[in-house]
Amino acid sequence: xxxxxxxxxxxxxxxxxxxxxxxxxxxxxxxxxxxxxxxxxxxxxxxxxxxxxxxxxxxxxxxxxxxxxxxxxxxxxxxxxxxxxxxxxxxxxxxxxxxxxxxxxxxxxxxxxxxxxxxxxxxxxxxxxxxxxxxxxxxxxxxxxxxxxxxxxxxxxxxxxxxxxxxxxxxxxxxxxxxxxxxxxxxxxxxxxxxxxxxxxxxxxxxxxxxxxxxxxxxxxxxxxxxxxxxxxxxxxxxxxxxxxxxxxxxxxxxxxxxxxxxxxxxxxxxxxxxxxxxxxxxxxxxxxxxxxxxxxxxxxxxxxxxxxxxxxxxxxxxxxxxxxxxxxxxxx
Amino acid sequence: xxxxxxxxxxxxxxxxxxxxxxxxxxxxxxxxxxxxxxxxxxxxxxxxxxxxxxxxxxxxxxxxxxxxxxxxxxxxxxxxxxxxxxxxxxxxxxxxxxxxxxxxxxxxxxxxxxxxxxxxxxxxxxxxxxxxxxxxxxxxxxxxxxxxxxxxxxxxxxxxxxxxxxxxxxxxxxxxxxxxxxxxxxxxxxxxxxxxxxxxxxxxxxxxxxxxxxxxxxxxxxxxxxxxxxxxxxxxxxxxxxxxxxxxxxxxxxxxxxxxxxxxxxxxxxxxxxxxxxxxxxxxxxxxxxxxxxxxxxxxxxxxxxxxxxxxxxxxxxxxxxxxxxxxxxxxxxxxxxxxxxxxxxxxxxxxxxxxxxxxxxxxxxxxxxxxxxxxxxxxxxxxxxxxxxxxxxxxxxxxxxxxxxxxxxxxxxxxxxxxxxxxxxxxxxxxxxxxxxxxxxxxxxxxxxxxxxxxxxxxxxxxxxxxxxxxxxxxxxxxxxxxxxxxxxxxxx
Numbered sequence: 001x002x003x004x005x006x007x008x009x010x011x012x013x014x015x016x017x018x019x020x021x022x023x024x025x026x027x028x029x030x031x032x033x034x035x036x037x038x039x040x041x042x043x044x045x046x047x048x049x050x051x052x053x054x055x056x057x058x059x060x061x062x063x064x065x066x067x068x069x070x071x072x073x074x075x076x077x078x079x080x081x082x083x084x085x086x087x088x089x090x091x092x093x094x095x096x097x098x099x100x101x102x103x104x105x106x107x108x109x110x111x112x113x114x115x116x117x118x119x120x121x122x123x124x125x126x127x128x129x130x131x132x133x134x135x136x137x138x139x140x141x142x143x144x145x146x147x148x149x150x151x152x153x154x155x156x157x158x159x160x161x162x163x164x165x166x167x168x169x170x171x172x173x174x175x176x177x178x179x180x181x182x183x184x185x186x187x188x189x190x191x192x193x194x195x196x197x198x199x200x201x202x203x204x205x206x207x208x209x210x211x212x213x214x215x216x217x218x219x220x221x222x223x224x225x226x227x228x229x230x231x232x233x234x235x236x237x238x239x240x241x242x243x244x245x246x247x248x249x250x251x252x253x254x255x256x257x258x259x260x261x262x263x264x265x266x267x268x269x270x271x272x273x274x275x276x277x278x279x280x281x282x283x284x285x286x287x288x289x290x291x292x293x294x295x296x297x298x299x300x301x302x303x304x305x306x307x308x309x310x311x312x313x314x315x316x317x318x319x320x321x322x323x324x325x326x327x328x329x330x331x332x333x
Numbered sequence: 334x335x336x337x338x339x340x341x342x343x344x345x346x347x348x349x350x351x352x353x354x355x356x357x358x359x360x361x362x363x364x365x366x367x368x369x370x371x372x373x374x375x376x377x378x379x380x381x382x383x384x385x386x387x388x389x390x391x392x393x394x395x396x397x398x399x400x401x402x403x404x405x406x407x408x409x410x411x412x413x414x415x416x417x418x419x420x421x422x423x424x425x426x427x428x429x430x431x432x433x434x435x436x437x438x439x440x441x442x443x444x445x446x447x448x449x450x451x452x453x454x455x456x457x458x459x460x461x462x463x464x465x466x467x468x469x470x471x472x473x474x475x476x477x478x479x480x481x482x483x484x485x486x487x488x489x490x491x492x493x494x495x496x497x498x499x500x501x502x503x504x505x506x507x508x509x510x511x512x513x514x515x516x517x518x519x520x521x522x523x524x525x526x527x528x529x530x531x532x533x534x535x536x537x538x539x540x541x542x543x544x545x546x547x548x549x550x551x552x553x554x555x556x557x558x559x560x561x562x563x564x565x566x567x568x569x570x571x572x573x574x575x576x577x578x579x580x581x582x583x584x585x586x587x588x589x590x591x592x593x594x595x596x597x598x599x600x601x602x603x604x605x606x607x608x609x610x611x612x613x614x615x616x617x618x619x620x621x622x623x624x625x626x627x628x629x630x631x632x633x634x635x636x637x638x639x640x641x642x643x644x645x646x647x648x649x650x651x652x653x654x655x656x657x658x659x660x661x662x663x664x665x666x667x668x669x670x671x672x673x674x675x676x677x678x679x680x681x682x683x684x685x686x687x688x689x690x691x692x693x694x695x696x697x698x699x700x701x702x703x704x705x706x707x708x709x710x711x712x713x714x715x716x717x718x719x720x721x722x723x724x725x726x727x728x729x730x731x732x733x734x735x736x737x738x739x740x741x742x743x744x745x746x747x748x749x750x751x752x753x754x755x756x757x758x759x760x761x762x763x764x765x766x767x768x769x770x771x772x773x774x775x776x777x778x779x780x781x782x783x784x785x786x787x788x789x790x791x792x793x794x795x796x797x798x799x800x801x802x803x804x805x806x807x808x809x810x811x812x813x814x815x816x817x818x819x820x821x822x823x824x825x826x827x
Contacts, residue, residue, distance in 0.1 A: 198439060201428075201447050205436065208425035215423045216437045216488075217408070275427030 013269035013321055017284040020313065024291055028298045035298055039174040042164065046176060047290040049245070050075075050254075052183045052283065053238040054261040055268075056190050057231040059282045062265060063194070064227050065207040065274025066117070066124035069258045073135040074109045074232050075239030076254045078102045081143055082240060083249040086152035095158035095244075099182075102240035103233040109135060110232015114225040136255055148249040159244035179241045186234060191279055193230075203227060207274035263310065264289045267317045288313065336399040338363050338495055338527050339384070339415070344393030346379055353379040354390070355551040359544075361496060366518060366528045366541055368559065371548035372571050372763050377531050380548070381498055384529075385417045386410030414495030418502065422485040426474035431456035433473050433484050438491040459487040462524070463517045479510035486517065490526070497521065498529040507622040508787060508822075515541045539564070547571055572763045581615060581773055581813070584797045588612045591781040592664075592750045594633070597642030602628035603805040606642070610750065610781040615772060617792040617813070618785045620802030621825055627669065629802070630754045630785045634666035635659040646750060665743035667736075669755040669785075675739045676727050682738055683709050683723040689742040712741040716771060733757075733764020740771065750781040757791060769795050787825075789818045801825060 028035040054071060061068040082102045086093055093101075109131075116127040151159075161178040168174060194200035202223045206213045213220050243249040268285030270277030292309050301309065337360035346354040354376045361367050371377045382388040383395070386405040395402045397413040424433050435455040439448070456469050465483050467476075473484060482502060489497050503511045518528050518541050530542055539545075539559050547555040547570040555562075555570040562570075592610040597603065603625035610616050620626040631637040633644065638654030645651065652658040656666070668675045677685055686709035694705040710723055716737040720730060727738055736756065743751060756772070757765040772795050776782055786792055792799050793813055801809035801824050809824050 196447050198445060198447050201432065201436070204428060205425045208427035209423070212423035212425055215419070217411070217440055218436075275425070 013267060013317060014278065014281045014284065016317060016320065017267060017269075017281070017288055020317070021284065021288050021291060024288075024295075024299075028295055031299045035295070037168075038166065039168055039172070040295070042174045042176045043294055044287070044290055045180055046245075047294050048283075048286050049177070049179050049183050050238050050242045051257075051261060051264065051290060052286050053186050053234050053241070054257070055264050055282050055286045056186055056279065057234040057238075058258075058261050059265045059268070059270050059277045059279070060190065060194075060203065060227055061124070061231055062262075062270045062272065063207045063275065063277040064203045064224065065210060066224075066227070067262070067272065068113065068124065068128045068228070068231055069262070070109075070113060070128035070132040070135060071231060071235040071238075072254045072256070072258045072261075073132045073139075074106050074235035075242065076251060077109060077135045077139045077143075077239070078105045078236040079239030079243040079254075080139055080148065080249045080251045081105060082236075083148045083151055083155060083243060084143060086154065087148065087150070091152050093152070093154050095154040095161075098152065098154045098158065098244075099237060099240050102236040104236070106236020106239065107229045107233040110229045110235070111225070113232065114228035117228060118221045118225045132255070132258070139251055143251075145251055147251070148243075149247075151243065151247060151249060155240065155244045156247065158240075159247055177245060179245060182237060182241060186237070187279060187283070194279070199223060199226065204275060207276075209275075260289060260310065263314050267314060269321075285317075288317075335363070337361060337396075338365075338398060340394075340396040340399075341380075342394040342396075344380070344383060344390045344395065346376075346383065346388065346390050352551050354383070356393075357548065357551075357553045358393070359546050359553065359556055361527050361529060363495070364522045364525045364527055365543050366522055366530060367544045367546060368542035369529055369531045369546050369548065370567060370571055375548040375571070376551040377548055378500070379551075381417060381500060381529075381531065384410065384415055384496075384498060386415075411492070414493055415498065416489035416492065416494040416496070417498045418482070418485045418489060418500065420500045422481050424473050424481055424484060424488075427472060429470050429472060430467055430476070430484055431469040434459055434487040434491050437488055441492055455491050456487070459491045462490060463487065463520055465517070479506050479513070482506070482514070483517070486521075490521075494526055496527040496529060498531070500531050502530065503532055509621065539567070549573055572766075581776070581795055581797060584611065584614050588614065591647060593643075593645040595643045595645070597629070597632060597639050597644070599628060599632060599637065599639045601805075602637070603632070603639075603802070606807055608800060608807065608810070610783065612781060613776045613779050614798065615776045615782045615784060615796045617796035617799040618783060618802060619787055619789070619792055619799060619821070619825060621787065624802040624825075625805040626785050626787075626802050627754065630666070630669075630752055630783070633659070633750075633752050633783065634664055636666070660746065660748075663747075663749035665746060665748035665751045667739050667743060667751070667753045667756065669758060676735060678728040679726050681724045682713065682718065682720050682727055682730065685727050685738050686712055686741045686745060690745050693746075708745055709741070712745045713738070716741050716744070717767070731764070733768065736764070736768060737771075740768075744775075748780070750783065751775065752783045752785070754785045755788075756784060756786065757788065765791070789821050789825075793818060793821070 057071055058068060079102065082098060082105060085101070086098060113127055113131055116122050117124055158179070159177065162175045163178050163180060164176040166174050194203065202213065202218045205218055206220055206223060210220065239254065242254060264285035265277065265282050266272065267288060268278070268281030268283070270282065289310060292313065293306060296306055296309060297303055339361040342358045344354055344357045357376070357380065369377050369380065379388060383390050386407040386409055389405065395405060402409065431453045435452040438455055439452065453469055460467055463483065463486065467480060467483070473481060476484065486497065502514060506514065521528060539562060542559045545555070545557060545559050545562050545567070546553060547567065549571060588611040590609045591612045594606055594608050597606040606629060618626055618629065628637050632639045635654050635656040635658065643650060644653065646662050646664065649662065651662045651664065683706060687705050690705055690708060691700065694701045713723065718734050718737045718741065720734065727735060730738065757768050769791070772782055772784065784792065784795055796813045799811045799813055799821065800807050801811070
């Protein structure tokens with residue numbers, strides 16, 4: 001390894017975001033010494049489960065040079081339909097069957113995106129904006145609008161499976177569900193695809209230059225189709241996990257979260273123009289957003305300020321590197 | 334004689350009634366370098382596409398290694414070892430050098446898993462084959478144009494290329510980089526790889542190729558050993574007429590000073606630059622890459638902010654570091670890289686010209702569209718832009734015509750000083766002569782023109798005076814009539 005690659009590069013989000021996270025934690029620990037504790041950590045990890053899966057999915061699409069805003073609708077559709085399906089048809093199916101059905105349903109919805117994008121060559125933002133609305137509207141019109149408060153036993157069981165469970169000195173509980181392992185699994189599988197398979201390298205290549213990818217004979221259509229199906233399956237998984245953990249399937253949940261997720265991914269250094277994005281950066285971005293959402297109150301900032309802070313973080317976190325890069329370019333000219 | 338690597342016979346191709354190629358035939362031998370010369374629109378691109386299997390000829394026979402190819406497609410063509418390096422290189426800017434080189438080879442092997450070590454091995458071996466050292470992990474977007482081109486060449490080699498077709502490989506390179514490229518082409522030839530070299534720059538063509546094929550209007554008008562051609566003969570074949578290199582008309586000795594640059598400096602780019610430009614004068618500025626010529630050109634138009642110094646135009650100070658104010662003061666700038674800096678490629682020709690005059694035609698706050706449009710059309714007409722329609726996208730034009738569109742935009746603003754950075758980069762011989770004609774015309778109308786170029790014959794035939802830059806300083810001030818190309822080259826390099 002060359003020495004230069006060991007030097008800290010201040011223009012990278014992967015350096016800036018951890019610094020902001022550390023500063024934030026220091027501030028929180030200063031205002032409330034009990035901030036630095038295992039319950040805070042498990043809270044944060046629990047908060048990252050669904051957001052983390054979404055972010056990995058959104059990052060994959062960004063790397064390929066597209067953008068997907070429909071994944072929250074896919075997740076909501078999947079969790080609500082799966083819960084209803086299992087309740088009415090097969091309440092006895094185990095939790096892994098519920099996850100399997102959810103992922104298959106998500107993949108099917110993702111393939112609709114894939115067909116529209118690959119088959120008709122439509123822009124990804126327009127297609128997914130459309131399907132976001134269609135999936136959601138279809139669910140609310142034809143499947144139902146009422147919360148399902150009694151989940152099928154399989155999903156209930158999955159929500160109760162805990163990896164870590166403990167009691168604080170003050171008698172309160174903390175826990176981390178096994179669903180967290182699913183997020184870790186998604187990260188590992190996605191890392192493997194992106195960095196260890198030709199499919200993953202093709203995703204980077206397409207994001208770098210679609211035309212070049214076609215010219216050297218990458219199967220662009222198959223690769224893009226795979227991306228949207230895979231993202232659909234991940235969204236389905238996230239949906240099932242969300243409702244299992246919330247112990248309720250609320251059809252109005254999740255939708256609206258898509259921009260926060262894309263914000264987390266962009267904070268992590270992925271570029272909207274495609275070709276760039278790392279899992280490390282994405283997860284740091286998720287950590288920062290979850291930290292702000294969960295713990296802003298600790299340092300004495302009112303909860304209503306959350307959105308403002310997240311907005312500022314996005315502007316500074318993505319603007320600063322861009323501004324520095326521009327200055328460096330101006331100096332070199 | 335052995336069977337040629339590629340044999341073309343009577344290849345004809347028409348597009349909606351227009352004949353792009355008419356009965357073209359020639360051979361390419363193993364390890365042979367052939368130059369395909371011709372102006373834009375002569376059918377060179379069509380021929381490349383046919384060889385690459387992208388387009389199918391209407392008539393004619395193509396044989397690879399003696400085997401007739403009846404239905405050529407990109408895959409079959411690539412499998413036969415025919416690799417095209419497009420002008421844009423078709424690389425992946427976000428991926429590493431190693432991955433860019435090995436990607437096609439890996440795809441060809443049909444592997445599922447990405448073998449990083451194997452990829453690095455392929456890349457290192459291929460780079461060694463052309464004798465170039467490059468960091469394997471560097472992202473391609475951080476490389477210079479010349480290095481990107483080498484990566485593209487390596488990518489072709491990594492997939493067992495027998496014939497590498499290079500489309501305009503030298504347009505964006507400096508003289509030194511061209512030398513390095515020619516050395517690599519010689520190496521490839523010695524290695525048994527044939528090269529079909531498509532170029533506008535005539536001197537290079539003669540130096541590296543054994544054989545020259547000249548196309549004009551879709552027909553083969555000349556074919557022969559490179560030694561049988563000289564620059565004048567090639568130009569005559571390509572254009573069908575004599576395009577003479579001659580010095581510009583002498584400058585009126587009493588012409589007043591129009592534009593003055595005084596002690597202009599920018600740390601790390603140029604240092605204490607002083608010169609005057611007279612009315613109607615064409616001033617050349619030349620220098621090798623890194624001499625500061627591009628930074629100086631940009632500074633004149635406010636694209637680069639100098640640290641100190643003054644610009645005076647017609648007695649008034651020009652504000653530094655602000656292109657809008659420089660333009661308002663009467664300076665026009667035509668950038669080196671038209672495609673990325675000078676044109677809105679997808680927009681219409683008319684709009685590309687009109688954009689420079691929107692302010693002048695919207696004094697009332699509303700846009701006087703008809704007047705704006707008429708003015709654009711008038712300038713396009715005056716500069717003889719050949720286009721099917723003013724509504725056609727600029728991208729559909731040839732390089733020479735694109736350059737004219739940029740010129741038309743600036744001339745419509747009525748500038749007093751026009752800075753042209755590499756005015757004929759990427760245009761063919763005929764268009765180049767016409768652009769030089771336009772420059773002469775502008776100078777006759779009293780404009781001061783500054784031409785920044787490393788194309789020495791161009792400078793000698795258009796400029797009254799040539800300034801040579803070295804390491805950020807102006808080291809020579811030579812009247813064009815008193816020097817020769819070799820002497821100028823010597824002064825640039827020494």
